[in-house]
Amino acid sequence: MKKMKIAKMIVFTLLLSLSMLACKEKSVIKPEMIRPVKVFKVEVKPSNYLKKVFTGLVKESREVKLAFQAPGPLVNLNVDEGKFVKKGEIIAVLDERDYQVQLESANANYENAKLQAKRYSALYEKRSTSKSVHDQMQAAYKLAKAQKVAAENALKDTRIYAPFSGYVQSMFVENFEKVGAGQPIISLLDLNHLELVVALSENDFLQYKYFTKFHCKFEQFPTKTFDLDLIDIEKKPNGDNFYRMRLAINLKNVHIVPGMVASVSTYLKTKENELQKVPSASVFSEKGKSYVWKLNCAKNCVERKEVKLNSFDSEGMISIEKGVSNGDLIVSAGVHSLKEGQKVKMLSKKTNSNIGGQL
Numbered sequence: 566m567k568k569m570k571i572a573k574m575i576v577f578t579l580l581l582s583l584s585m586l587a588c589k590e591k592s593v594i595k596p597e598m599i600r601p602v603k604v605f606k607v608e609v610k611p612s613n614y615l616k617k618v619f620t621g622l623v624k625e626s627r628e629v630k631l632a633f634q635a636p637g638p639l640v641n642l643n644v645d646e647g648k649f650v651k652k653g654e655i656i657a658v659l660d661e662r663d664y665q666v667q668l669e670s671a672n673a674n675y676e677n678a679k680l681q682a683k684r685y686s687a688l689y690e691k692r693s694t695s696k697s698v699h700d701q702m703q704a705a706y707k708l709a710k711a712q713k714v715a716a717e718n719a720l721k722d723t724r725i726y727a728p729f730s731g732y733v734q735s736m737f738v739e740n741f742e743k744v745g746a747g748q749p750i751i752s753l754l755d756l757n758h759l760e761l762v763v764a765l766s767e768n769d770f771l772q773y774k775y776f777t778k779f780h781c782k783f784e785q786f787p788t789k790t791f792d793l794d795l796i797d798i799e800k801k802p803n804g805d806n807f808y809r810m811r812l813a814i815n816l817k818n819v820h821i822v823p824g825m826v827a828s829v830s831t832y833l834k835t836k837e838n839e840l841q842k843v844p845s846a847s848v849f850s851e852k853g854k855s856y857v858w859k860l861n862c863a864k865n866c867v868e869r870k871e872v873k874l875n876s877f878d879s880e881g882m883i884s885i886e887k888g889v890s891n892g893d894l895i896v897s898a899g900v901h902s903l904k905e906g907q908k909v910k911m912l913s914k915k916t917n918s919n920i921g922g923q924l
Contacts, residue, residue, distance in 0.1 A: 598908075599865070599908045599909060599910050600903075600907065600908070600909050600910070601909070601910050601911070601912045602858075602860075602867070602896045602898070602899065602903075602909045602910070602911065602912065603896065603897050603898040603899070603911075603912050604860055604894050604895065604896060604897060604911045604912070605843060605844055605847055605894070605895055605896075605897035606892065606893070606894055607841050607842075607843060607889050607890065607891060607892065607893040607894075607895060608891055608892060614777065614778075614832040614833060614834055615775075615832070615833040615834075616830055616831070616832055616833075617769070617830075617831045617832075617833060618828060618829065618830050618831070619763045619764075619765070619769075619828075619829045619831060620763070620764075620826060620827075620828065620829070621761035621762060621763045621781060621812065621826070621827045621828075621829040622761065622762050622824070622825075622826060622827075623759055623760075623761055623762075623814070623821060623822065623823050623824060623825040623826075623827065624759070624760055624761075624762050624823050625731075625754045625755055625756060625758070625759060625760075625823050626755065626758040626759060626760045626796075626813070627729070627731075627754070627755035627758060628734060628752055628753070628754050628755075629728065629729075629752065629753050629755075630737075630749040630750075630751070630752045630753075631656060631657075631725050631728075631749070631750050631751055631752070631753060632725075632746075632747050632748055632749050632750055633657075633659060633722060633723070633725060633744060633746060633747075633748070633750065634722040634746055634747070635659065635664070635719050635722045635723065635746055636743070636744065636745045636746045637659035637660050637661075637663070637664075637723065637743065637744070638659065638660040638741065638742070638743050638744075639657060639658075639659060639660075639738060639739075639740060639741060639742050639743070639744050639750075640658055640659065640660045640740070640741065641655075641657060641658035641740070642656075642657045642736075642738070642739070642740045642750075643655055643656060643657065643658075644656055644657075644733045644736070644751060645733065645736070646733055646734075646735065646736050647732060647733060648732065648733050649730070649731070649732050650727045650730065650731065650732075650733065650753070651727065651730050652727055652728065652729050652730045653726055653727060654726065654727045655724055655725070655726055655727075656725040656726065656727055656750070656751060656753075657724070657725045657750050657751075658723060658724050658725075659723040659724075659744070660723075661720060661723040664716070664719050664720040664723055665720060667716045667719065667720075668713075668716040668717060668719075668720050670716075671709070671712045671713040671715070671716035671717075672713055672716075674709045674712065674713070675709040675710055675712070675713040677709070678702075678705045678706040678708070678709035678710075679706055679709070679710075681702050681705065681706065682702045682703050682705070682706035684702075685698060685699050685702040685703075686699065686702075686703075725750060727753065728753075729753070729755050729757075730755075730757065731753045731754045731755045731756055731757070732753070732754045732756060733751050733752070733753060733754075734751075734752040734753065734754045735751065735752045736750075736751050737749045737750060737751065737752075738750055754823070756822070756823070758813070759813075759814050759816065759821060759823065760796060760811050760812060760813055760814065761781060761793060761811070761812040761814055761827055761829060762809055762810070762811055762812075763809070763810040763811075763812065763829055764805075764807035764808070764809060764810075765798070765807060765808040765809075765810050766807065766808075767802075767806065767808075769808075770798070770802075770808040772833055773798050773810075775833040775834050776795065776831055776832070776833060777832050777833065777834045778831075778832040779792075779793035779794070779795065779812055779829065779830065779831055779832075780792050780793055780829075780830055781793055781812075781814070781827040781828060781829045781830065782827065782828050782830075783821070783825060783826075783827050783828075784826070785825070786819060789817065789819065791814055791815055791816070791817065791819075791827075792815045793812040793813065793814060793815070793829070794812065794813045794815075795810070795811075795812055795813075796811040796812060796813050797810075797811055798810045798811075812829070840875050840876075840884040840885060840886060841884070841885045841889050841890070841891065842878075842882040842883065842884055842885070843857065843882065843883055843885060843889065843895060843897075844881060844882060844883070844897045845877065845881050845882065845883050846881075846897055846898055846900070847895050847896060847897040847898075847900060848872065848874070848883055848900075849900045849901055854871055855871065855872050855873070855874050856869050856870060856871055856872060857869075857870050857872055857888065857889065857895045857896070857900070858870075858895060858896040858900055858903050859889070859893055859894070859895050860894040860895065860896065860909065860911070862894065865908055865909065865910065866906050866907060866908050866909060867896060867903055867905070867906070867907055867909055868905065868906070869905050870888050870889065870895075871888055872885045872887065872888030872889060873885065873886045873887040873888060874886070894911075896909070
C-alpha cells in the first residue's frame, strides 16, 4: 500500500513538471526571422546605350593672329617660331619715338586747354565774356583731353603682349620691317584648351540629338580614357558633305598636341535602350502577371511591384517597360519564397578579406 502511494506521488510530480514546462514554452515569443536576400540595383549603364566609334583629330581651340593697331617700324621681335610664351609676355615692340612726341604735344595742348577752360569759366560767371566764347573754350578742352587719351593709347599700342599662354605657330614679319596697322605679326596657339574634331556623315548627324556621352583613347596612351564634352556640331556640311563635331578634352595632365588622332566613342540614347534591365531570376509570375520584390529600405522589408516585360537578352537580363525606376533595389534570387512585407536584410558583398561573405 505504501508503495502505491509513493508511485502516485511520483506520477503526480512528473505531470506537474510537464504542465509547468508547457506553460513556460507558451509564454516564450519566438523572434521574427529576418531573411538575408541578394539585391540588384536597377540602373542605366553606358553599355545599355548604342555605341558608335569615330576618328577624331586633335586641334587647338584657339589660334590668334596678333597685330599692332598702329603702324611703324618693328624694332624688337622677342619670339621665334615654336617658342612657348606666357600670358602678359611682350611679343613685339614698334619704334615709339614718334608716338612719344605726339603724346608730349597732346599733353601740352591738354594743359593749355584746361587752363583756358578754367579761366573762361570764371569770366563767364562774372559776366565778363559771352556764352559762345565760354562754350568754345569748353569744347576745345574736351577735344584736347580726347587727343591726349588717343596719344596715350597709341603709345601703348606700340607693344604687343601675349593674351594667353601658348606656342608661336607662325611668324609673318621680320625684325626692323615697317608694318601697318592690323597687319598680322605672329599666330599664337592656345594648347591649354585643345579640342577633338570629328567628321559626321549625314546619317550620324541626323542622330546627334541622341548623343549623351563621349570619351576617347589615344594609341600613345593605351591605358588611359579621356572624357570629352560637346562644344558644338555645325549644322552646315563642309565641301565633303560632312558635319564637323567639336569636343573639348579633359587632358588629365597628359601631353597631347595638335595633329594627334584619337578613337572617339559616342553613346546614343534611343527609345529602345531607355528600358530598365533586371536579372531574369528577379521576376516571378502570379495569375498571368509579372512581379518583382522591391526592397523598402526604410522598413527593411519587401514589397511586390507589378512590372511590364519587354524582351529577354542572351545574358539573362529582362528589359522592363514599366514598374521599376533607375536606382530601385530589387531581390534577385529566391523570389518565390518571399511574401509581402517580409522583413529582409541585404547580403554583404564578398571582399578579399571576407571569404564566402561570412563577415
